[in-house]
Amino acid sequence: MNFREFLQKNTVYLDGGMGTLLQEKGLPPGELPERWNLTHPECITEIHRAYFDAGSHVVCTNTFGANALKFSDEELERIIAAAVENARKAASESSSPKEKFIALDIGPCGRLLKPLGDMDFEAAVALFAKTVRIGASCGVDLVLIETMNDSYETKAALLAVKENSDLPVLVSNAYGENGKLMTGATPAAMVALLEGMGADALGANCSLGPRRLASVAEELLEKASVPVLLKPNAGLPKTVNGKTVFDVTPEEFSREMEALVRKGIRVAGGCCGxxxxxxxxxxxxxxxxxxxPVTEKNLTVVSSYTHAVEFGGAPVLIGERINPTGKKRFRQALTERDLDYILAEGLRQQEKGAHVLDVNVGLPEIDEPLLLSETVRELQTVLDLPLQIDTANAEAMEKALRCYNGKAMVNSVNGKKESMETVFPLVKKYGGLVVALTLDENGIPSTAEGRVEIARNILKTAESYGISRKDIIVDTLAMTVSADHTAAVATLASLRDVREKLGCQTSLGVSNVSFGLPCRDSINSTFFALALENGLSAAIMNPDSAEMMRTYHSFMALRGMDENCASYIEKIPALLPASSAPVPTVPASKEEGDRSELCYAIVKGLREKAASVTASMLESSSGLSIVENEIIPALNRVGKGFEEKTVYLPQLLMSAEAAKSAFDVIKTRTAKAEATAFSGKVVLATVRGDIHDIGKNIVKLLLENYGFSVVDLGKDVPPEDVVETAVSLHAPLVGLSALMTTTVPAMEKTVSLLHEKAPWCKIMVGGAVLTQEYASAIGADFYAKDAMEGVRYAESLLPKA
Amino acid sequence: MTEGVIRKSYGPPPLSEDEIFRYAGCGRPALEDRALLKSCLDEVLPLLSYRVAYRRLPLIVAGDCCDFFLFSLRSEKLSLRLQNCTEGIVFAATVGFEIDRLIAKYSRISPARGLMLQAIGSERVEALCDAFCEEMAVSEKKELTPRFSPGYGDLPLEAQRKVDSVLNLSGTVGIYLNESLLMSPSKSVTAFLGIRDQG
Known part of the structure; x- marks a missing residue:
């Protein structure tokens, strides 16, 4: 029988621990157990056979760590082939009358993926792919991905299985005592990710005994619509008389497993001990x-690397601000690849209460596939909200979905044949909750019936790709009422029909409704309330709008979703208009020598104040004069204090941040380079192999403060990239940072390549391991012992604009 | 002969604001610095976990070679440190990933906060090491040498691989070595201790 069929009809028994048994058989500490497939095949076969004899349907090959990081390609092939052969031999020798299957066992690769570690996601996929291809060619019946404690690595392994075989695949994660993966994912988040990508079963193994894994198992059972697997340890390891022993006996173990099998566990086995x-x-x-029986839970859900967001209960707010449409400053950030600006937009929306962030970086002149996936990667290093990939570019969509650490929202598909043919295969492969716009080749129907019909057609087509309706969220399209006074009525009616007749979740880009009207917030928030009452599950909206947020919190309170109105009472004061909630002003106890409030705010490191003072100053003075007469002198004062050791680094940075907030106001108001005081760009990078960027970030911040235009290439930057940028910008100055002695050679290489290809360019270097002697030895033009020295050098070099 | 790896979790060890300011390069903290520290502590302390994995090993020190039975290291400085010890402890300590996430976030939007979090993380993991070493000294009823880490003096960072092979760092405490042998989470410490017979 094939394994998929068997899994549908039976409780499947896996095997138990391998490592402990191998140690008993004499595997010395430090020796890789996978080698024993070749050197001690009889031991491995004996263990497998004992499990088959004990009643296991599936034994897992002794290949937990069989990957190309640990073995050469040639040895890897021999090890996996021998491992499968050992299991096969055990199956034929065992007297058990049960069905027998062999699973290719895949454990974590031993390295941590970026951004927490240093391994590329694609490198991990390639690594697992090698193991999968060998295992599949050896004829295993299924794959077990197990003991994964990072969602991103789990995704890499599952993707490798899917791209390199048609084998059934079971995926099991190692949850800690807090009920989460080491890198933060909850069981619900893992269900969303793994089900979305088509795992045949999912579950938990290792780390704890059955009793302490019970709550994880129960959460998996509650959320998953595929069979749930459980493979606990024999409790926790203890050392007794120099030997590792586990504290749960077979009797206790099986009793606790019985309770969980009765609750719905369909794949049972054991792990360590x-x-x-x-x-x-x-x-x-x-x-x-x-x-x-495994039941369909019909949950509409997306996830990040920490948590899942469910649709259909409390309304979901999708922040719309990461989008260049109509935003001059945002477009400028995109063309300059100023990702910090984009990240700040994301963080602010999270702070304001968004549950999901829409990510759209589409501009005609940019490389959208590259920039979208880069933005997704960067966003998921600084915030943990699920993302909505918003693009009309299929290549960009695929790249972003691929590198996304979770189950994303996809914006969007519509009723056009071409759109569905492009988007559905991607959603099927990577998982996702896709926004379906109710329009097709004939445009947008004016009636609710017409839109519902298109939605119905989209659902039917999705089903033919194996995408169920829970993964479609219908957008019935908010049209502007200023163009058609019945537009909102049709949208609202179709919302209700989609919820009631099609049983689908819904979303709307709410703000479109008020286009062309004055006081848009008023129309938007009223429409938002009406839409929520008509069955809107999610709104793509502006979390910065206090009026929209007030409507949201009011709706929650009125709809019985906010017990004691606690959340309403907590949130509403911050959402009141400034006039009705007077903010106490900071007493401006100016110190002697402070020219102005702005100077004071910068010296004291008051970000908000610096921004608000700058905004009011801009009404009467030019951006440049504020920079020259206020910001730079204030910074100089702090910088001088730093050099004289009366001011310390944290204060220097707080002042720099306050100055930056003043700059941002000037930049937004002028949206051009007026704030730049020097001509020419400074290129900064932390060299290849080095992942420490705090020093470089400090230099960047200070340089920007002093009016330099900075291009920040980030950390771990290859020499070629630095040179390419320096050449293409004809940059007069490059700053390189390295913290570790091991990466100084990379710095030296970058310096010599720069001298060769960009002879006009000066190079300054800095970082913990560098000294003046070292800097001279590797050919740098300047050694900056701290960030201020870097600024002074740049000032001496670059001409004033 | 050799004991297996033992894992431990700790509550928050005693906190020293002075140490944090020292790590932050802040000699005489001003009011603003104190406010910044307080707000960083409020944010990060609830997210930290304090975990240690260790293993006791027999030890023979001869010349510049420290033989820990499962592996040996060549280093004059380490040998000097471990002189007259017949047993050693190799351990790894970490305060977890969450602080790295915050550092990554704030280094993009607020370097001052990023710096303060770096300093807090360094102080926290060192305080964890202190707590662990103190506990070991008490439970052994013996004197322990000061800790010595890969990368100190003439002990190369490559010693990290040996620590990893005997402690199984990723499996036991969730510490990963990267290509440059640095650790993730970044606020982690690996080190050797000698157990001295008090004769």
């Missing part, structure tokens, strides 16, 4: 029980 007797007792206690 379990032996054939644990499996035997578990099988004998549970095999007479009828398997609990």
């Amino acid at each position: 379990t032996t054939p007797s644990y499996i035997r007792e578990t099988v004998s206690r549970t095999e007479s029980l009828a398997p609990v």
